[in-house]
Amino acid sequence: MLKAGLIGCGSMGGGHLGNYYRFNRENDLLRLVCVCDIREERLNIVNQSEGEIRLYQDIDEMLAKEDLDMVTIALPTYLHHDAAIKCLEHGVNVLCEKPMALTVSDCDEMIAAAEKAGKLLLIGQCLRFAGNYVYLKKLVEEKTYGDVIAAHFIRCSSCRPPFGWNNWFMKKELSGGGLYDLHIHDADIMRAIFGNPTAVSAVTRPVFEDSVNDSFAGLYHYPSMVISAESDWSRKHFPFTADYTVNFERATLNLHGDVLTLATTEEPMHTVNLNDIPGIPTDDPYYLETKYLAECIRDGKPNTYNPPFESRETIRLLNAANESGMTGVTVKL
Numbered sequence: 001m002l003k004a005g006l007i008g009c010g011s012m013g014g015g016h017l018g019n020y021y022r023f024n025r026e027n028d029l030l031r032l033v034c035v036c037d038i039r040e041e042r043l044n045i046v047n048q049s050e051g052e053i054r055l056y057q058d059i060d061e062m063l064a065k066e067d068l069d070m071v072t073i074a075l076p077t078y079l080h081h082d083a084a085i086k087c088l089e090h091g092v093n094v095l096c097e098k099p100m101a102l103t104v105s106d107c108d109e110m111i112a113a114a115e116k117a118g119k120l121l122l123i124g125q126c127l128r129f130a131g132n133y134v135y136l137k138k139l140v141e142e143k144t145y146g147d148v149i150a151a152h153f154i155r156c157s158s159c160r161p162p163f164g165w166n167n168w169f170m171k172k173e174l175s176g177g178g179l180y181d182l183h184i185h186d187a188d189i190m191r192a193i194f195g196n197p198t199a200v201s202a203v204t205r206p207v208f209e210d211s212v213n214d215s216f217a218g219l220y221h222y223p224s225m226v227i228s229a230e231s232d233w234s235r236k237h238f239p240f241t242a243d244y245t246v247n248f249e250r251a252t253l254n255l256h257g258d259v260l261t262l263a264t265t266e267e268p269m270h271t272v273n274l275n276d277i278p279g280i281p282t283d284d285p286y287y288l289e290t291k292y293l294a295e296c297i298r299d300g301k302p303n304t305y306n307p308p309f310e311s312r313e314t315i316r317l318l319n320a321a322n323e324s325g326m327t328g329v330t331v332k333l
């Protein structure tokens with residue numbers, strides 16, 4: 001049984017905590033044995049009836065005292081690089097939340113640290129484990145309804161400051177802004193499904209103070225498809241929205257909320273139930289990404305499904321989108 005630790009027990013760490021309880025209850029793959037957060041009030045949310053979970057307020061102390069197989073890092077983005085490298089150098093496999101980091105050179109250092117330590121690094125680009133997106137990838141790869149003509153991805157929320165511990169999300173040098181924190185999900189899954197575009201044209205607009213790209217609209221250039229995307233985390237009290245529409249030669253697929261709707265040249269619009277489709281995951285993607293990494297560690301296998309170089313390439317793409325938004329010029333990749 002693998003021993004796991006959680007570093008950062010804020011909003012996303014709280015989500016990971018719930019999934020770790022599931023491992024403690026449901027199987028023998030891994031056990032959460034410790035949690036680290038500098039804030040005592042966040043450590044107080046740990047439910048000790050879910051197992052013996054030791055609490056720390058310092059990462060170094062936790063690494064020194066525990067003998068861990070893996071950690072999940074759910075720290076603010078600007079801390080990912082240092083924390084991931086520290087854990088890898090300590091011989092611990094790492095699941096690090098997205099964004100991997102904000103610069104390609106930081107991503108490269110993280111990958112190099114994993115290679116040097118001979119440990120696994122997986123970035124929590126969770127849509128790669130989410131059924132609604134895995135299904136889309138399958139349709140594209142198998143050309144079930146022919147080639148894709150056009151696709152549109154949208155991701156919006158109402159994250160007004162103060163947001164996160166110390167308002168770190170709203171500081172562009174700490175979070176990268178909405179482009180890097182919100183749109184990154186669509187940029188990464190778009191790359192996973194369609195590969196790298198050849199260029200990006202973006203329009204970005206700051207909304208909050210000390211910000212740069214709270215509102216984003218972009219066009220990704222591919223040789224034979226039109227792919228557009230938008231993200232905005234300055235909406236007013238609207239619920240979180242993450243939708244897509246993909247138009248194939250012989251069908252159109254739409255995700256709205258949790259509802260997938262398909263219309264084909266043969267069939268009128270109908271709801272797709274992923275439970276009816278073999279091989280498509282329907283479990284919580286955060287649970288599945290953690291399970292995947294743990295199984296790779298247990299079985300001595302490499303992380304081929306979501307290797308960190310993929311996440312690094314997504315950061316490279318976002319840098320290009322950001323540059324395009326700042327300059328008004330189409331940026332080639």
Ligand SMILES: NC(=O)c1ccc[n+]([C@@H]2O[C@H](COP(=O)([O-])OP(=O)(O)OC[C@H]3O[C@@H](n4cnc5c(N)ncnc54)[C@H](O)[C@@H]3O)[C@@H](O)[C@H]2O)c1
Pocket residue numbers: 007008009010011012013036037038039042057058059074075076077079097098099124126163164165166168181
């Ligand atoms: N995959 C997703 O869907 C998803 C969703 C939300 C957030 N995230 C990502 O998760 C990460 C965390 O976001 P969040 O919303 O949980 O932020 P948050 O501010 O709610 O939580 C961060 C936590 O880290 C703690 N912390 C700060 N410095 C620390 C240190 N040195 N040692 C230990 N703990 C420390 C803070 O006390 C806080 O509890 C971000 O990178 C964010 O982009 C991913």
